[in-house]
Amino acid sequence: MSLPKCDGVHGRYYLIHKPDTDPEVLKHADQCIQDILEGTARENHSAYPTVVRNHNGTPFLPSHLLERYLSRLPLKGFPYEDAVAVCDAMRQLAGWNEICYTLGQYIKHQVQERYFEAGEKEDRFSVYPPCTVSPDLCSEDVDDGLLHFACYVAVCYTVYGASYNTVITKHYLDLVSQLRPNMVKELKTNGSGKLPPDLQKRKTKHLTASANDAFATIRITARDSTEGCCDEALSYLCEVLEQPEFPRSYSIEFRGPEKLYLPIPGLPKKGVHQLFACAVQYPRLHVRMENYARLAMQEDEWYQNLAGEFCALPGTFAVFALGLEGPKWWRLVCDYLDRCDDEHSSLQEKFLHVLFKKFGFTAQSLPVLVHGIQSMQELRPIKEFRTLIANEESLDALLEIREHLEDYLPEEGAHDKRAREYLWRDILWAIWGSASENGGKVIKAAPKELKEKYQQVFA
Template structure:
């Protein structure tokens, strides 16, 4: 008996959510579930949407396969290990984003909807409404394994999801806390248990440290200010981030005997700032600081314990510390700036101001300026910049960068003349601000006679490029 025609988009897969779905198609779906567990199923990202194929090649939507698996599980005596094993296997196969919505819908239906009275959102910006335990709920009706699965989904949201999914994590933990507070308390104390014991907790002559993958936190307390102490702290941070199960957005809570901060005005005075302000004072640790930065830097990930207006990508303070040490670290700085979320991140502006005030505008520092302009919506100039650029070396460096503008643009924009002009106008604004408007007429007019030609060339429109 042959299978019917595929009824998914462009005939790419079979739909299995309809009541009249062909029974043989459902048999193939069940076989696909088993193949996922056995590790013989395959995924296909070559087109939209992503599909998962059974060992025999029958294609399905990952979300529908997940729903078919989950909604046939008993809610009393919920098979926690079986559910986690399947979800982990499917996540590894197709990726978290292919299954996260349907997993959260399951929790909201089977846990939030059954155990709680769901209130109204106080305002549009609330991700979830307030929930209180239903007064009619009897304790024996609550399945602890289902609550454990809720915690599993909560942790997955933090470990594998985007930074904003931590809101879902907090909501699910709040639900479980109302029914089984000890369950969440155990996670707070020990995490999921997946991290090695030496990573979960560490105590040496120089520091104490702990990492919690469930709550995405790293805590380090330094006992002294020695090279050995900060070397151990950096090694520990790197070891934590080398654990594939540890979240990529996280908090670093550091306490040390001395409160000093990076010499960058306006940076949040947090422990992570203190850590790298102190560690960078040891040249022997610079490569360890870079190692941490490279491990930490991830686009669209954040330090969770910084306010929204001071949000920063993991690795930020390590990069800033090294960047102020000199040109050897500026390639790292440029790589960092390329990863910054230009719609939300602006802390790098404070660093860039400090860097150019210290090192001025030179041929070596100019790439940092161009990458910095593209790292945020608008890089505003420091008041000192007009004076710092007003010398022959700096003006020539800027003109040389203008002549090689395409080197600073992403590959897809190298032939886009509008992109060239947009970048150049951003650079001019970052140095001169409003004075760069109207073709820089005010700047050119007040420039020394010996430099007028250079200024005129700088403010000329970008030449048409083929």
């Protein structure tokens, strides 16, 4: 039997939720779900929206397929393991973003609305209303398989979603904890169970460590501050982050006997800071620190236990510690700065001030300045900068930067004269501040032997 013409957007897929959907289309949809589970389906991101195709090539939206699959599952005796297998297969094929809304709506309707009564939101900033167990709900009416599935979805939001999705995780787990507190306690103790046992908990003569993917936490308690202890801590962090099921935004809770911090005023004196300030003392561990930083640095991800003005990209303190060791690590610093969120992250400014006070403006360090400028809303100069730039070598290096500004701009702006002018203006501001707006004043105050160089800079 031949299929009708595709009736989805741009004719890219079949709709399967209309009452008059052709039975043959539904048959192909069910085959597509089975093919996803068996690994024979294929996805297509070449145009919008993303579709998946069964082995016959029939296209459907991933969210529609998942909604159809879930809608046919029994709510009593919910087949938790089967549902997880299908969801994992769909996520791996099409991506989390293609199925997360459908999963969220399912938990809302089948768990929150069936088992709870929603009150009024406390304020307009609250994402969810307060929910209490329905007074007429009998314990035997609650299906444990369905609650296990709610926990699975909650963990997925932390592991695969954006950093702010942890509020969804918390809401779902709060619901489950009101009905089956031991279920959530098990998650708090052991996580989802997907991490290898040796990573869930580890104990050596140097340290005790644990990792929980459900709550995105890594805890390390060190018994000493030796090179061996720091080596084990770094190795453990790398092993955890190499696990694809561990969240990219997470907390590191570190306790050690030595309260050592980096020589950067204003950094939060948290355990994660202490760990890398201790580790950087041992040159043999520097490559291990870089390995951790490169595993950790992910755009739009954060250390979850740092907030507000201290919000920081994972890997921040490892990068800062290595950056202050010298030029060998400045490529890493630039890669880190490129991943910073210029709307929310400003901790790097404190680091950059110290870096340039220590090493000055050179041909090697000035690229770091340009990447730093682009990593935040505004890099404020400090008074020492005017003195540090006032030498022939530094000014020549600055002029060389101007000749290659296109190398620091995205491809679409590299040949845009205005984009290059804006970047150069920002570079001058980062060194001279408001005085850069009137180059004549800066030139007038320059040493006599350097005036010609300053005139070239502000030309």
